[in-house]
Amino acid sequence: xxxxxxxxxxxxxxxxxxxxxxxxxxxxxxxxxxxxxxxxxxxxxxxxxxxxxxxxxxxxxxxxxxxxxxxxxxxxxxxxxxxxxxxxxxxxxxxxxxxxxxxxxxxxxxxxxxxxxxxxxxxxxxxxxxxxxxxxxxxxxxxxxxxxxxxxxxxxxxxxxxxxxxxxxxxxxxxxxxxxxxxxxxxxxxxxxx
Amino acid sequence: xxxxxxxxxxxxxxxxxxxxxxxxxxxxxxxxxxxxxxxxxxxxxxxxxxxxxxxxxxxxxxxxxxxxxxxxxxxxxxxxxxxxxxxxxxxxxxxxxxxxxxxxxxxxxxxxxxxxxxxxxxxxxxxxxxxxxxxxxxxxxxxxxxxxxxxxxxxxxxxxxxxxxxxxxxxxxxxxxxxxxxxxxxxxxxxxxxxxx
Numbered sequence: 001x002x003x004x005x006x007x008x009x010x011x012x013x014x015x016x017x018x019x020x021x022x023x024x025x026x027x028x029x030x031x032x033x034x035x036x037x038x039x040x041x042x043x044x045x046x047x048x049x050x051x052x053x054x055x056x057x058x059x060x061x062x063x064x065x066x067x068x069x070x071x072x073x074x075x076x077x078x079x080x081x082x083x084x085x086x087x088x089x090x091x092x093x094x095x096x097x098x099x100x101x102x103x104x105x106x107x108x109x110x111x112x113x114x115x116x117x118x119x120x121x122x123x124x125x126x127x128x129x130x131x132x133x134x135x136x137x138x139x140x141x142x143x144x145x146x147x148x149x150x151x152x153x154x155x156x157x158x159x160x161x162x163x164x165x166x167x168x169x170x171x172x173x174x175x176x177x178x179x180x181x182x183x184x185x186x187x188x189x190x191x192x193x194x
Numbered sequence: 195x196x197x198x199x200x201x202x203x204x205x206x207x208x209x210x211x212x213x214x215x216x217x218x219x220x221x222x223x224x225x226x227x228x229x230x231x232x233x234x235x236x237x238x239x240x241x242x243x244x245x246x247x248x249x250x251x252x253x254x255x256x257x258x259x260x261x262x263x264x265x266x267x268x269x270x271x272x273x274x275x276x277x278x279x280x281x282x283x284x285x286x287x288x289x290x291x292x293x294x295x296x297x298x299x300x301x302x303x304x305x306x307x308x309x310x311x312x313x314x315x316x317x318x319x320x321x322x323x324x325x326x327x328x329x330x331x332x333x334x335x336x337x338x339x340x341x342x343x344x345x346x347x348x349x350x351x352x353x354x355x356x357x358x359x360x361x362x363x364x365x366x367x368x369x370x371x372x373x374x375x376x377x378x379x380x381x382x383x384x385x386x387x388x389x390x391x
Contacts (some may be wrong), residue, residue, distance in 0.1 A: 012220055021256055026262045030379050033263050034335065035368065039375060051328075058327035059308055061334065062277050064223045065300025066265040073301060073306045085305055093293075097260025097269055100287070103260050107252060115387045120259045122386025125357040126378050127363030132339025136369050140334045145325065152329040159333025164264070164340050170225040178330045185326030 006139040010046045012079050015087045021045065022072050022091030027099075030123050033068040034091075035130040038138070047075065050141040062174060068092065147181070155181050198278045199246050208242075211293060212275070216295025218285070227241075227265040227296055238271060249274045268296045339365070356391045 012018040021040070029036045041048045048056065060070035069092055076088025110116050140151045159177055162168045206211075215237055219230040231254065238245045244254075253274060257267030269289045276288030314320050343361045346354075362379050385391055 012391070014197070017338035028241065028261065028376055028379075029263070030259070030261050032338070034338070036375060037205050039368075044231060049386055054328045055324035057331050057335075058324050059311055061305070061331060062224065062327070063300065063304040063307055065297070065304055066223070066226050066263050068263050069265065070304045070308075073305055077305065077308060078312070082305075084385050086204055088299065089297075092241075092263060093266075096260070097266060097289075097293075100260045100262060100266045100270060101273060103256055104253075104273060106257055114389065118386035118389050118391060119383040120386065121346065121357065122360065122384070122391050123259070125360040125380075125391065126357065126364040126382035128339050128343035128346065129344060129361035129366075130339070130368050130378065132361070133341060133365035133368035135332055135334075135336030136365075136375065138335060142329060142332060145328055147326075147329070153296040155329035156333040156336070159330050160337050160340070165336065170229065170334075173334070174224070174330065178327050179334075181329055182323050182326030186318065186322035189322055189325075193318070 012047065012084075012130075015080055015083060018076055018084060019079065019087050019091040022076075022088050023095050026068075029068075030127055032127055035134040036128070037068055038134050039050055039070060041075065050138065051144060054138055054141050062178075071159045095130045145187050151184065152181075197275075198280070199249065200242055200243070200278050201280065202275075202278045204244075204279045204284070205277075208288070212244075212272075212288075213291045213295045216292050217299055219297040223296070227268055231267070232336055234271065236274065244278060245274045249278075265296065268292050269386045280310075284362060352389075352391070360385065360391065 012021060012133070025036050025040045028040075038053060042050055043051050056071055056074050060067045060074065063070055064145065069089055072088040072092045073085045076084035076086070078084070080087065080131055134190070139153075141155060143149065145152045147155075155177060159173060162173050163170070219227075219233060220238055223230050235250055239250050250271070253270035255265055255286050257270060257378075266283075272292030273285045274288070274291070275292075276282075276285030288341060291302065311320050311324070316325075336352035339361075343358065345359050346361075360382060364382065367373050367378060368375070
């Protein structure tokens with residue numbers, strides 16, 4: 001959180017606005033919704049700053065459940081309470097669920113069409129690049145991080161090496177690396193307190 | 195699937211067991227429901243034979259290709275279990291049981307935790323946690339992109355480098371420009387359709 005008295009800023013106008021925002025967002029999310037959530041919530045609608053997104057994502061990540069559903073729940077709750085949380089979650093799931101059931105029925109007919117196979121391959125490659133780029137963009141928010149840049153940068157790099165190269169289970173990365181980062185940050189914040 | 199590949203009979207106790215199993219998996223799904231997919235495979239395919247291995251793999255592939263959260267692969271598994279049990283009614287019941295099971299516990303927990311964190315956002319511990327996790331979160335997001343990128347399979351007799359090149363170009367465009375993500379996905383789909391990848 002930056003300040004308690006934030007200037008007026010964009011926010012969802014109504015529950016239906018919230019529902020539509022998350023439905024449209026989910027429908028753009030081929031191969032994962034994460035990149036789209038960041039683009040829509042932070043860059044287009046500006047309901048969250050880059051730093052707030054990172055903080056919310058930390059909670060969404062550490063809690064069980066699909067991360068993008070968790071963050072939808074949290075954003076909806078912030079504006080409209082429990083009704084908002086359920087509306088945002090419904091927006092994220094309802095229409096994509098109907099769509100995926102239709103696709104499952106169609107799948108047996110077209111799965112092995114070479115054009116369809118190729119198109120899916122192309123979209124998966126784009127989606128992978130999109131998500132990696134989202135991580136790089138989020139890294140810019142580390143500039144305002146309490147830790148010196150070389151520490152937060154080293155932690156991010158160590159995380160990538162641990163997960164990609166050494167294939168460590170997520171829970172260990174969160175507990176060990178996350179634990180070290182949280183402890184270091186705690187000490188910095190503590191020292192800054194009057 | 196038109197004709198179900200296997201026929202199974204599900205008793206009320208089986209439905210309850212399915213629901214209970216997904217309730218439990220939900221609590222274990224740190225990092226997303228996808229992290230419990232190997233356990234789902236063990237339960238549905240190996241232990242109970244409610245799904246064929248092909249149905250399981252197809253459900254994962256379709257959910258990956260379709261828009262929306264990846265957790266919807268759970269709905270497809272419920273759908274196929276229901277179809278194997280003999281009717282579209284059972285298929286819808288399967289979707290409801292598995293999706294409610296996988297979502298209810300995690301959603302409730304996250305809701306309560308997020309509320310607590312929001313109420314106590316000025317506490318040192320909460321600020322240290324949320325800000326301290328940021329570097330790890332950045333690293334995890336980049337890792338997901340790299341892992342998805344390296345999981346991609348080229349067509350039988352074509353090299354992998356065009357896929358990597360496409361990923362890199364898409365990544366650069368997302369990073370440096372504000373081009374709409376759907377244009378990039380459409381471009382990837384077109385290149386693939388015409389077998390240029």
